[in-house]
Amino acid sequence: MKGTKRAARFALPIALSLGVAMTALTPAIAKDLLTVDLVNEPSSLDPHQQWNPDSYYVYRNIFDNMVTRDDAGEIVPQIATAWQRTSDTETVFTIRDDVTFHDGTPLTPEDVVYTVERITDPDFGSPQLGQFNKIIKAEVTGENQVTLTTDGAYPALLAQLVKLSIVPRHIASTMTSAEFNEAPVGSGPYIFDSWDRGVSVTVTKNEDYWGDIGPFETVVFRGVPDAATRVADLQAGAADLVVTLNTDLAQQVENGGQGKVLTVNTERVAYFAMNSALAPLDQPDLRKAISHAIDREAIVDGLLGGYPQIVDQMLSPAHFGWADGIEGYDYDPEKAQELIAGLETAPDMELGLATSPVFDQRVVQAIQQMLTDVGLNVAIDTTDMATWLKDQQTTPEQAPMLTFSRWSCACQDPDGIMYPLLHSSSNWSRVSDPEIDALLDEARSELDETRRADLYAQINRMALEDADILPLYQAAIIYGAAENLDWQPTSNESLFLNRMSWTE
Amino acid sequence: MSVFLLQRLGQALVAIFGVMTLVFFIQRLTGDPTYLLVPETATQADIEAMRRSLGLDQPLVVQYLNYLWDMLRFDFGTSYVQNVPVTQIIASRLPYTLQLAAGALFVAFVIGLPVGLAMAIWRKHRFTNVLMGIVLGAQSMPTFWSGILMIMVFGVWLGWLPPSGSGSFAHLVMPSIALGLLSMATYARIARSSILDEMSKDYVRSARARGVGTGRLVGKHLIRNSLIPVISISALEISQLLAGAVIVETVFAWPGLGQLTVQSVQSRDFVVVQGIVLLGAFVTISVNLLADILYGVVDPRIRKGGKA
Numbered sequence: 001m002k003g004t005k006r007a008a009r010f011a012l013p014i015a016l017s018l019g020v021a022m023t024a025l026t027p028a029i030a031k032d033l034l035t036v037d038l039v040n041e042p043s044s045l046d047p048h049q050q051w052n053p054d055s056y057y058v059y060r061n062i063f064d065n066m067v068t069r070d071d072a073g074e075i076v077p078q079i080a081t082a083w084q085r086t087s088d089t090e091t092v093f094t095i096r097d098d099v100t101f102h103d104g105t106p107l108t109p110e111d112v113v114y115t116v117e118r119i120t121d122p123d124f125g126s127p128q129l130g131q132f133n134k135i136i137k138a139e140v141t142g143e144n145q146v147t148l149t150t151d152g153a154y155p156a157l158l159a160q161l162v163k164l165s166i167v168p169r170h171i172a173s174t175m176t177s178a179e180f181n182e183a184p185v186g187s188g189p190y191i192f193d194s195w196d197r198g199v200s201v202t203v204t205k206n207e208d209y210w211g212d213i214g215p216f217e218t219v220v221f222r223g224v225p226d227a228a229t230r231v232a233d234l235q236a237g238a239a240d241l242v243v244t245l246n247t248d249l250a251q252q253v254e255n256g257g258q259g260k261v262l263t264v265n266t267e268r269v270a271y272f273a274m275n276s277a278l279a280p281l282d283q284p285d286l287r288k289a290i291s292h293a294i295d296r297e298a299i300v301d302g303l304l305g306g307y308p309q310i311v312d313q314m315l316s317p318a319h320f321g322w323a324d325g326i327e328g329y330d331y332d333p334e335k336a337q338e339l340i341a342g343l344e345t346a347p348d349m350e351l352g353l354a355t356s357p358v359f360d361q362r363v364v365q366a367i368q369q370m371l372t373d374v375g376l377n378v379a380i381d382t383t384d385m386a387t388w389l390k391d392q393q394t395t396p397e398q399a400p401m402l403t404f405s406r407w408s409c410a411c412q413d414p415d416g417i418m419y420p421l422l423h424s425s426s427n428w429s430r431v432s433d434p435e436i437d438a439l440l441d442e443a444r445s446e447l448d449e450t451r452r453a454d455l456y457a458q459i460n461r462m463a464l465e466d467a468d469i470l471p472l473y474q475a476a477i478i479y480g481a482a483e484n485l486d487w488q489p490t491s492n493e494s495l496f497l498n499r500m501s502w503t504e
Numbered sequence: 505m506s507v508f509l510l511q512r513l514g515q516a517l518v519a520i521f522g523v524m525t526l527v528f529f530i531q532r533l534t535g536d537p538t539y540l541l542v543p544e545t546a547t548q549a550d551i552e553a554m555r556r557s558l559g560l561d562q563p564l565v566v567q568y569l570n571y572l573w574d575m576l577r578f579d580f581g582t583s584y585v586q587n588v589p590v591t592q593i594i595a596s597r598l599p600y601t602l603q604l605a606a607g608a609l610f611v612a613f614v615i616g617l618p619v620g621l622a623m624a625i626w627r628k629h630r631f632t633n634v635l636m637g638i639v640l641g642a643q644s645m646p647t648f649w650s651g652i653l654m655i656m657v658f659g660v661w662l663g664w665l666p667p668s669g670s671g672s673f674a675h676l677v678m679p680s681i682a683l684g685l686l687s688m689a690t691y692a693r694i695a696r697s698s699i700l701d702e703m704s705k706d707y708v709r710s711a712r713a714r715g716v717g718t719g720r721l722v723g724k725h726l727i728r729n730s731l732i733p734v735i736s737i738s739a740l741e742i743s744q745l746l747a748g749a750v751i752v753e754t755v756f757a758w759p760g761l762g763q764l765t766v767q768s769v770q771s772r773d774f775v776v777v778q779g780i781v782l783l784g785a786f787v788t789i790s791v792n793l794l795a796d797i798l799y800g801v802v803d804p805r806i807r808k809g810g811k812a
Contacts, residue, residue: 037757040767043585043586044585044586044587046587049587050541050585050586050587051542051543122553125553125554125557127541127542127543127546127554128543129546129550129553130542130543130545130546130547130550131543131545177587178582178587178588181586181587181588196596197588197592197593197596197597197759198593198596198597198600198759198760198763198764199669199670199671199759222669222757223757223759224668224669224757225754225757225763225766225767226652226668226754226755226757228652228655228755229652229655229667229668229755229756229757232652232655232656232659232660232667232668233659233667233668233669235660235667236659236660236663236666236667238659238666238667238668238669258660383535384534384535385535385539385540385770386534386535386536386537386539386540386772387534387535389539389540389544390535390536390539393539393548393551407544408544409544409545410543416545420544420545427548428544
């Protein structure tokens with residue numbers, strides 16, 4: 001009897017805590033709630049403020065964008081239903097007339113104009129200013145019509161407008177960005193519900209949405225910094241979708257029997273830059289030797305689980321202007337050694353390879369080893385990300401000798417990646433080729449799409465010949481998802497909830 | 505006693521000022537946060553504009569004086585990244601850190617003290633060596649390993665507890681144990697050596713000679729007298745726990761100050777880091793002050809100014 005009593009005394013708290021645990025776990029099983037594990041909570045839900053995936057994963061569901069990309073990557077209508085270029089610098093957009101913000105107010109062309117003015121106002125201090133400051137004027141030019149004027153011909157306009165979230169003028173203009181961030185009001189398929197600081201953001205279905213809504217009543221975005229914990233959440237059913245897994249964890253999900261791996265190649269291009277302003281890298285043959293010495297297949301298949309796609313141009317197939325048939329440097333260590341043996345100045349000095357913990361160190365070390373194998377002396381210089389960024393954005397004379405990095409302009413347009421990395425006027429560029437500069441300038445304002453794509457293909461061939469920058473691969477992003485979640489991730493790294501559903 | 509207290513308060517203020525100054529300058533040696541805040545495609549002009557809006561374009565001395573002036577007015581600033589007042593960010597995280605610290609202390613105390621006591625009293629027993637091994641094992645396991653292990657076993661395989669996050673008592677169990685195991689071992693060892701120390705003293709021998717039983721001896725005399733070192737350690741442990749358990753909070757996605765510290769340091773959110781460090785300094789100093797006062801309560805010799 002005494003034994004039973006004691007057992008009961010122990011059993012009660014255990015049962016209680018189990019009960020709590022069960023209630024904590026059940027929401028994930030209920031079909032109307034979707035739980036998403038991000039890395040961190042969003043920095044901001046004001047879509048014109050912070051610019052990082054954890055923020056826009058969430059706010060792109062609360063706000064509609066001017067235009068969007070479909071799952072195939074084509075630019076398709078969203079708030080703008082049609083657009084027509086009326087001159088080299090002017091484009092007229094037709095705005096949907098059946099959209100209302102979450103407070104019931106209709107979305108008008110004035111809201112679109114206000115949105116453009118807000119994000120391009122230097123005093124507002126948007127970190128995204130550089131992506132929209134080509135737009136110098138926005139005005140209402142007719143019923144449901146907005147005309148955007150750009151500073152010169154600007155073919156990448158639509159690609160940028162994919163990210164322009166429309167905010168309501170009557171709310172955003174009456175409060176500071178910090179206040180708007182506390183209670184964001186948009187017109188998107190999900191309504192902001194609450195933000196438990198440091199924990200999660202909850203959004204609920206917008207029943208009055210003009211487009212597809214998707215099946216989830218409520219969606220919770222949580223910050224879970226440790227990737228192994230995100231996988232555990234997925235396997236335990238506590239999360240339905242988790243972001244940013246590495247290949248080892250993807251393997252774990254695939255072998256675990258619970259959950260599945262979803263992957264897509266993004267518009268992020270990994271590259272290896274060689275600084276031709278500094279000896280001994282001023283010798284083209286050395287740069288070509290390095291290009292032959294790096295075994296990209298080994299990196300992709302051996303280290304990155306075979307997910308990324310090797311590229312030979314500073315673009316990915318997800319970009320406009322991707323050209324078939326451009327051949328780059330094949331892996332040929334003998335040729336590399338021959339080229340090095342034939343150099344005027346032997347490269348016996350130490351070559352610094354700049355990196356930061358943000359980058360996959362396995363890849364950096366593999367590259368170091370591959371270059372050591374052909375007789376070069378490469379030293380890895382690791383700094384924190386802020387310092388790395390500062391060291392990169394400088395004159396070629398002061399920049400690091402070697403750099404491994406990945407680039408995304410979040411616009412899928414070649415101007416967003418090739419201009420900064422190849423034009424000599426850019427702080428990031430290690431290339432200094434007047435011909436490439438002239439072609440990049442021309443392509444930047446070429447409105448004829450075929451001609452523009454040809455220009456970029458030409459630039460890519462020239463860049464390969466210069467060998468200042470070696471394209472490596474199109475990076476993949478890996479998600480883990482519940483077995484019954486149906487979703488096709490897209491190259492622009494967005495989590496559009498209304499494109500997800502449960503399978504039967 | 506009051507002179508002593510005033511002295512300690514003065515020292516505390518000097519220490520806080522020192523911490524404020526140090527954290528201000530050390531952070532500014534670690535790189536410019538502007539580069540992390542703008543997209544890669546930002547032009548030099550965009551970067552300059554961002555730097556100006558954060559006030560980072562001003563000379564360091566001016567920035568420092570502004571900072572001191574703000575601190576004097578209890579204005580702790582606004583996060584660069586989140587654009588939210590630091591006090592609000594810290595206030596939202598602090599309750600979680602307090603919960604976890606309380607949970608961990610509970611685990612450490614409830615397991616650590618009896619284990620230490622047992623190891624001292626039955627120090628020649630074979631079982632004690634096994635216990636010692638377990639304690640050492642608990643202390644040696646890195647939390648990023650033991651934490652993930654617990655998550656796999658109790659969260660994924662058995663499904664007894666939610667694998668991560670916060671929001672219910674069940675969420676608190678695993679992080680508390682993971683964090684408490686470390687302090688538990690410390691408590692067990694300190695309690696053991698402290699009690700052994702006391703047991704060799706004359707009054708214990710006299711008490712035994714008078715025929716006082718082990719239970720009474722331990723309960724009435726030994727524990728009380730062995731508590732001083734335990735309290736000192738508690739002061740250290742509590743201030744460590746309140747500063748946030750960086751690894752445990754990251755592994756379990758527990759939204760406390762430790763996790764916030766890592767995120768803020770990584771994004772060079774100077775203002776938030778300053779706020780957290782200041783809070784940490786304040787807590788450490790106050791807890792130590794409290795410990796000094798508690799010594800007096802437990803041991804009248806200190807309270808009455810006598811020599812121990």
